[in-house]
Amino acid sequence: MKKLTLDDLRALRNSKKKAMSQRDGEAKSGEVVIGMGTCGIAAGAKSVFDAFLDEMEKLEITNIVIKQTGCMGLCFSEPTVEVATENMPHVVYGNVDEETARRIVRDHLTGTALVSDHIFDKPSMDIIEKGGK
Amino acid sequence: MAYKNYILVCAGTACESNKGKALYDALEKEITEAGIETEVQLVKTGCFGFCGEGPIVKILPEENFYVKVGPKDAKEIINEQIIKGRTIKRLLYKEPGKDSPSDDIGFYHKQFRIVLRNCAVINPEIIDEYIARDGYGALEKALFDMTPDDVLEEIKASGLRGRGGAGFPTGTKWGFSKAVEADQKYVVCNADEGDPGAYMDRSVLEGDPHTVLEAMAIAGYTIGASKGYIYIRAEYPLAIDRLNLAIKQAKEYGLLGDEILGTDFSFDIELRLGAGAFVCGEETALLASIEGKRGMPVPRPPFPAVKGLWGKPTVINNVETWANIPVVLLKGSKWFSNIGTATSKGTKVFALTGKINNTGLIEVPMGTTLREIIYDIGGGIDSGKPFKAAQTGGPSGGCITPEFLDTPIDYESLHAIGSMMGSGGMIVMDEDDCMIDVTKFYLEFTVDESCGKCAPCRIGGRSCYNILDRISKGQGEPEDVQKLKDIGQAMRKASLCGLGQTASNPVMSTLKYFEEEYRAHIEDKVCPAGKCKEMLTYTINDKCIGCTACARVCPVNCIDGEVKKPHTIDQKECIKCGQCFSTCKFNAIDKG
Numbered sequence: 001m002k003k004l005t006l007d008d009l010r011a012l013r014n015s016k017k018k019a020m021s022q023r024d025g026e027a028k029s030g031e032v033v034i035g036m037g038t039c040g041i042a043a044g045a046k047s048v049f050d051a052f053l054d055e056m057e058k059l060e061i062t063n064i065v066i067k068q069t070g071c072m073g074l075c076f077s078e079p080t081v082e083v084a085t086e087n088m089p090h091v092v093y094g095n096v097d098e099e100t101a102r103r104i105v106r107d108h109l110t111g112t113a114l115v116s117d118h119i120f121d122k123p124s125m126d127i128i129e130k131g132g133k
Numbered sequence: 134m135a136y137k138n139y140i141l142v143c144a145g146t147a148c149e150s151n152k153g154k155a156l157y158d159a160l161e162k163e164i165t166e167a168g169i170e171t172e173v174q175l176v177k178t179g180c181f182g183f184c185g186e187g188p189i190v191k192i193l194p195e196e197n198f199y200v201k202v203g204p205k206d207a208k209e210i211i212n213e214q215i216i217k218g219r220t221i222k223r224l225l226y227k228e229p230g231k232d233s234p235s236d237d238i239g240f241y242h243k244q245f246r247i248v249l250r251n252c253a254v255i256n257p258e259i260i261d262e263y264i265a266r267d268g269y270g271a272l273e274k275a276l277f278d279m280t281p282d283d284v285l286e287e288i289k290a291s292g293l294r295g296r297g298g299a300g301f302p303t304g305t306k307w308g309f310s311k312a313v314e315a316d317q318k319y320v321v322c323n324a325d326e327g328d329p330g331a332y333m334d335r336s337v338l339e340g341d342p343h344t345v346l347e348a349m350a351i352a353g354y355t356i357g358a359s360k361g362y363i364y365i366r367a368e369y370p371l372a373i374d375r376l377n378l379a380i381k382q383a384k385e386y387g388l389l390g391d392e393i394l395g396t397d398f399s400f401d402i403e404l405r406l407g408a409g410a411f412v413c414g415e416e417t418a419l420l421a422s423i424e425g426k427r428g429m430p431v432p433r434p435p436f437p438a439v440k441g442l443w444g445k446p447t448v449i450n451n452v453e454t455w456a457n458i459p460v461v462l463l464k465g466s467k468w469f470s471n472i473g474t475a476t477s478k479g480t481k482v483f484a485l486t487g488k489i490n491n492t493g494l495i496e497v498p499m500g501t502t503l504r505e506i507i508y509d510i511g512g513g514i515d516s517g518k519p520f521k522a523a524q525t526g527g528p529s530g531g532c533i534t535p536e537f538l539d540t541p542i543d544y545e546s547l548h549a550i551g552s553m554m555g556s557g558g559m560i561v562m563d564e565d566d567c568m569i570d571v572t573k574f575y576l577e578f579t580v581d582e583s584c585g586k587c588a589p590c591r592i593g594g595r596s597c598y599n600i601l602d603r604i605s606k607g608q609g610e611p612e613d614v615q616k617l618k619d620i621g622q623a624m625r626k627a628s629l630c631g632l633g634q635t636a637s638n639p640v641m642s643t644l645k646y647f648e649e650e651y652r653a654h655i656e657d658k659v660c661p662a663g664k665c666k667e668m669l670t671y672t673i674n675d676k677c678i679g680c681t682a683c684a685r686v687c688p689v690n691c692i693d694g695e696v697k698k699p700h701t702i703d704q705k706e707c708i709k710c711g712q713c714f715s716t717c718k719f720n721a722i723d724k725g
């Protein structure tokens with residue numbers, strides 16, 4: 001192993017920080033919850049999950065956490081994805097494919113726009129509690 | 134690509150000794166079988182602190198916190214939680230008195246983690262993870278942006294005090310060493326943790342070894358030392374392994390060794406293993422032990438900061454103190470000094486044990502009250518009986534009684550009520566605990582560990598122990614109380630080192646708050662808590678239905694009687710083990 005210089009150490013820290021960002025205890029300001037029940041997985045939720053991770057990594061979005069959950073009961077519109085971020089409406093997207101996932105990251109997660117053609121519902125807070133629990 | 138899930142598995146000594154390793158292996162196997170190695174990262178971490186409920190597994194990003202997880206649960210965790218995203222309710226922690234389990238655990242609410250910041254987050258065996266959490270950032274800052282004087286000023290301004298027990302200001306200590314001109318200086322880490330029931334230092338070294346290495350290098354830079362030693366007891370094999378690995382990794386990266394990060398500062402660290410003598414936690418004895426001599430203290434001054442290892446200026450700090458240093462430099466002295474009380478800054482780690490629901494390792498800001506620690510974090514007394522006392526400071530400390538439950542805990546306030554901060558052991562007791570019994574236990578410990586060099590400690594300790602032993606056997610005499618006080622006072626004034634000076638503290642403290650209990654033992658020949666065996670008698674009353682359960686468990690066969698007829702205990706043969714008392718389902722055995 002080559003000994004590190006100051007620049008090496010800083011570069012190493014930055015690259016590892018990214019890899020650990022999903023794991024550190026710092027507060028996240030929003031979350032994406034992907035329905036990964038049997039219906040969701042059959043409809044392609046796994047590749048949607050990958051698309052989210054990949055696109056968020058590209059755009060260096062680290063303040064949003066991606067979680068998976070069971071079936072929401074909306075099996076006909078799987079894969080479903082619930083997005084709850086600060087300063088944006090709380091939205092459930094239906095029929096999300098990889099391309100839609102990337103659009104959600106680019107538009108919704110950056111706080112610029114909703115992906116209107118895939119909105120399934122904007123639930124009121126008393127139906128689905130914040131955090132999708 | 135980033136992982137979808139992270140499974141953090143505690144690999145501290147407490148969890149590892151409870152099948153934690155088998156659990157880790159089982160999870161690894163299940164992950165491989167499910168073919169999801171690229172989606173889930175299995176991480177071995179340091180101590181979560183919730184040791185009474187171990188082994189602990191935490192799932193991220195869901196933040197599900199599973200307790201008492203066994204190897205047989207691995208399959209369900211992978212199949213249900215990881216693949217299907219379902220929380221496994223039966224593995225969540227259920228707080229006493231609450232209906233349903235949850236991830237929201239009161240144990241963590243009032244905690245504030247500085248020292249334990251990386252424990253249970255990073256894998257202590259991978260240096261990159263430490264670096265990702267700003268590790269070696271403080272060393273970098275010191276070497277490139279600060280002069281040794283700047284660092285010293287920052288440490289002084291933070292108000293950080295030694296966490297080993299006495300609470301000496303760390304910056305002042307470093308200043309003494311820095312001021313001395315010498316061709317060689319040393320930096321030493323005191324990891325000779327020996328108080329019964331205390332394991333704060335072990336957990337830091339196991340869970341975050343690099344933080345200690347980084348802090349020692351910073352001290353080396355500040356005072357002008359190029360060599361460091363970590364004195365650790367051989368009874369901590371896991372901590373030793375992880376330290377050795379950490380030193381190797383840091384050297385490979387050039388974060389220890391010659392010309393660190395390309396500067397002209399060089400610093401090297403070696404381990405020295407102690408054989409587990411309590412007195413070697415005393416700094417002069419520790420240094421003697423590192424030098425290869427018998428671990429015996431020498432009078433101070435001169436203090437080690439001026440004349441220490443091989444006669445050279447030596448900064449010696451406790452593990453927990455070291456773990457604070459990188460944070461002080463990174464976040465600044467101002468941030469640090471805002472935490473805590475007027476005279477005690479920062480946080481303190483306690484090993485919470487005894488009659489408490491949540492035993493474990495906790496870190497709270499200085500100034501937290503005992504009530505918050507016992508009831509909010511510790512979840513209250515596990516037996517449901519009233520709180521009697523908390524013992525802090527181990528064999529050198531004393532008791533905190535119910536009237537002081539709301540005293541904010543810091544160095545001064547604990548001293549004022551006759552106890553001390555100590556290194557952080559905290560044993561909670563209820564009314565079933567006999568204070569004479571507890572005091573005797575600590576005295577036995579210090580008598581055993583006394584090095585024997587000075588008479589007050591060697592003879593005084595033994596005399597105190599003999600008196601306590603007599604009292605606990607119902608042979609106490611009225612003048613014993615005064616005798617204990619006199620001997621205790623003499624030990625305090627005349628002993629050579631901290632061990633002897635404080636060995637009588639448990640006696641003095643219990644005499645102060647529980648003199649009644651001493652009198653009951655001496656005058657009435659009763660032990661109110663029912664602990665002192667010699668004063669107990671077990672008798673069978675008329676509720677006995679003759680089930681023979683007691684006769685069957687009696688190890689000395691001293692219980693006689695026919696089936697379905699009341700039994701009797703032969704008092705001459707009885708060894709007062711209490712087995713019959715705890716076995717009887719009919720309250721037919723009286724203890725008193």
